[in-house]
Amino acid sequence: xxxxxxxxxxxxxxxxxxxxxxxxxxxxxxxxxxxxxxxxxxxxxxxxxxxxxxxxxxxxxxxxxxxxxxxxxxxxxxxxxxxxxxxxxxxxxxxxxxxxxxxxxxxxxxxxxxxxxxxxxxxxxxxxxxxxxxxxxxxxxxxxxxxxxxxxxxxxxxxxxxxxxxxxxxxxxxxxxxxxxxxxxxxxxxxxxxxxxxxxxxxxxxxxxxxxxxxxxxxxxxxxxxxxxxxxxxxxxxxxxxxxxxxxxxxxxxxxxxxxxxxxxxxxxxxxxxxxxxxxxxxxxxxxxxxxxxxxxxxxxxxxxxxxxxxxxxxxxxxxxxxxxxxxxxxxxxxxxxxxxxxxx
Ligand code: MG
Numbered sequence: 301x302x303x304x305x306x307x308x309x310x311x312x313x314x315x316x317x318x319x320x321x322x323x324x325x326x327x328x329x330x331x332x333x334x335x336x337x338x339x340x341x342x343x344x345x346x347x348x349x350x351x352x353x354x355x356x357x358x359x360x361x362x363x364x365x366x367x368x369x370x371x372x373x374x375x376x377x378x379x380x381x382x383x384x385x386x387x388x389x390x391x392x393x394x395x396x397x398x399x400x401x402x403x404x405x406x407x408x409x410x411x412x413x414x415x416x417x418x419x420x421x422x423x424x425x426x427x428x429x430x431x432x433x434x435x436x437x438x439x440x441x442x443x444x445x446x447x448x449x450x451x452x453x454x455x456x457x458x459x460x461x462x463x464x465x466x467x468x469x470x471x472x473x474x475x476x477x478x479x480x481x482x483x484x485x486x487x488x489x490x491x492x493x494x495x496x497x498x499x500x501x502x503x504x505x506x507x508x509x510x511x512x513x514x515x516x517x518x519x520x521x522x523x524x525x526x527x528x529x530x531x532x533x534x535x536x537x538x539x540x541x542x543x544x545x546x547x548x549x550x551x552x553x554x555x556x557x558x559x560x561x562x563x564x565x566x567x568x569x570x571x572x573x574x575x576x577x578x579x580x581x582x583x584x585x586x587x588x589x590x591x592x593x594x595x596x597x598x599x600x601x602x603x604x605x606x607x608x609x610x611x612x613x614x615x616x617x618x619x620x621x622x623x624x625x626x627x628x629x630x631x632x633x634x635x636x637x638x639x640x641x642x643x644x645x
Contacts, residue, residue, distance in 0.1 A: 319639035320531025320577075343465075344396075350468055351392040351527060352460075361465065363398035365389060366457040372643040374421065374451055376493050378486075378504030381454060382421035384579050384645060386428035386436075388530065389458040390509040395468070395526040395582055397518060398460025400432055400511055405439035406455040411446040421452070432511035434458070464518055468537075469544035470525040475613040476591035477549060478584040480513055480598055481506065481606040482557045483534050487576025487641045488565045501565045506603075508580030513604040516597040522590030527583050530645055532636050533575045537583055538621045539635040545585075548617030551633065554626045555610045575636040577644045585613065 310317075317327040328349070333339070339346035342354030342361045352365030369385040390400045405425060409418065429436050489503035510528070517523055525545065529537035534556070542549045558573055566573045580603055586594045591609060598604035614622075621633040 315642055316638040319642060320536055321636045321638045323638060344467070348467075348469075350396065352396045352398070352458075354462075354465070361462065363393050363396045363460045363462050363465070364457070365392040365396075366455065367392065368453060368455045369645060370453050370643055371490075371645060372450065373494070374417070376490055376505060377498055378489060379507040380421055380424050381452065382424035383428050384505070384507045385454040385456045386425040387507050387509045387579060388645060389456040390429065390432055390434060390511055391528045391580075391582065393458050393460035394511045394514040395466065395528050396460070396462055397464045397466035397514075397523070397526070398462040399515070400429075400434040400458055400460045400509075402435050402437045402459050403429055404455075404457045405436050407439070407452065408442045408444060408449060409452045410444055410449040413452055418452075421454075425456075428509050432509045464523070466518075466523055466526045468525055468527040468541050471541055471545035471547050471549070471585045471613045472524055472587075473547055473613050473615045474588050475524050475585045476588055476609050477538075477551065477611045477613065478517075478586060478591070478595055478598065478607055479534070479557065479610050480510065480582045480584065480604045481580070482559050482562065483529070483578060483581065484558065484562045484566065484573030484576050486579040487533065487644050488562045488569070488571065488573055490644045491569055491571065491576075491641045492565045495569065501561045503559070503561050503565060506578055506580035508603045510580060510582055510603055513598055513601040514582060514584075516601050516604070517584055517586070517594045520590055520594045520597045522587035522594065523584060524587060525585035529578045529581055529583055531577050531639055533573070533577060534583070535572070535574045535621070535633045536635050538633060541583065541585065542621050543619040545613070546618055548614040548619070549611060549621045550614045550617075550624065551611035551621060552624045555608050557606045557608050571640040572636075574633060575639075576641050577639070579645060588612075
């Protein structure tokens, strides 16, 4: 991937360092990963920068992942921080091909926080995990003094078991690219809500745990790569998959499922729906022979009804993503420099 392409010039952390784009990739590469020397416990380690890593135990490997959630506001149309915290970690396991087994819940809360709201958040985590058969089995709770924290942050780690380990780097020329549903819903709806016109758009976050959808795809077979397009959106995720796989990806604009309300809100907000976070979608690379059957299987699941084949892996434009526009033009889809919508996950 593009880590190390340019040097960090700042002396202090900026918001762009957390935005999911190239600047964040440089922070992770030059400041975090470079200073952790013991970074592998199985076939996938820290340097792979995949959605999770693996631990070898005897002949099998378990998948391990962790994420922190700093969403503002904590409650929004379609969910709350607890739902996203459980779903996001479950989805990172799922796109590695792993059945989510257990999660941790580590919560840091600000003095004065409503206990009723805390109950709602915890119950959402519980319901979301239960939906895919995962248990929340360990946790930690800390309280910080008023003003030291913006309400509440959650960290969830997750462990899963993969029978068919899937990486984000396994694309081959000829593979079809499936997205499991409409793109841009989470980032666009959250920003609309913050800006005070969510009532007009009617948009909701797509936050959802995807294991059942992904299992349906895996059961058909022929899956070569998967990733969840969270921070940086479809644009960042496709570029990462192309770059790590050493192949090009060609995508047809008219095949990308986009809600009319997302298109309208994006134009109004001046953001690109391909660059904002999704919290209930996966990108699936699949061999052409089984692509149709995988698409049907995904569409048969609760969160996969709007799935589409949006493009394919090509032998040129290595590491790049080409968009064929509705008018027949072609342009690169670039990794966004920073997130146009901060604090959405
Ligand atoms: Mg991920």
